[in-house]
Amino acid sequence: MTRPEIITSALAAHQAVIAQLDPLIPTILALGTRMRDCLRDGGKILLMGNGGSAADCQHIAAEIVGRYKVERKGLPAIALTTDSSILTSVGNDYGFEHIFSRQIEALCTRKDIVVGISTSGNSANVVAGIEAARREQAYTVAMTGTGGGKLAGLCDVTLAIPSGDTPRVQEAHILIGHILCELAEAE
Numbered sequence: 190m191t192r193p194e195i196i197t198s199a200l201a202a203h204q205a206v207i208a209q210l211d212p213l214i215p216t217i218l219a220l221g222t223r224m225r226d227c228l229r230d231g232g233k234i235l236l237m238g239n240g241g242s243a244a245d246c247q248h249i250a251a252e253i254v255g256r257y258k259v260e261r262k263g264l265p266a267i268a269l270t271t272d273s274s275i276l277t278s279v280g281n282d283y284g285f286e287h288i289f290s291r292q293i294e295a296l297c298t299r300k301d302i303v304v305g306i307s308t309s310g311n312s313a314n315v316v317a318g319i320e321a322a323r324r325e326q327a328y329t330v331a332m333t334g335t336g337g338g339k340l341a342g343l344c345d346v347t348l349a350i351p352s353g354d355t356p357r358v359q360e361a362h363i364l365i366g367h368i369l370c371e372l373a374e375a376e
Contacts, residue, residue: 206360207364210350228253228373234265236303237315238312247271248363249268249366257373264373285314286317288314304329308359316340335349
């Protein structure tokens with residue numbers, strides 16, 4: 190494949206996945222409303238994921254705390270992917286699969302929304318974090334690829350992108366993350 194063909198192919202694949210998101214609109218709308226209500230009622234948004242999904246957690250949390258489009262008071266969101274001392278101490282003392290569940294135990298309440306981002310839906314540490322969030326009676330959200338993996342069976346709502354191609358799934362995740370931020374701050 191030539192270099193221009195690589196670009197054309199990536200753009201076409203991206204557009205094809207985005208064109209398939211319409212069935213998720215009711216779920217996205219309901220989740221955006223739930224996020225708005227959570228933040229209005231004193232809850233917070235906690236996000237977790239690995240690699241590119243960790244970066245998406247940080248991106249979405251920054252939009253919520255800072256602002257997305259509207260000048261407003263900062264709103265509470267935490268990417269559980271950012272504190273290197275917590276990540277390394279918990280990873281060292283308990284194991285990598287506990288880096289999110291331990292933070293959920295410490296920070297999460299039933300007023301919160303916990304978002305687990307995993308393209309496969311099977312990341313062990315994200316699954317453990319969602320299980321901990323369920324014990325705390327928080328509202329749980331999975332953002333995954335096709336099928337939803339283990340997270341789909343654990344979460345209150347799953348946004349499963351209809352693709353198994355990790356880059357395309359991550360592109361759709363950040364688009365949905367942006368939409369959720371806009372819905373949450375709309376009122």
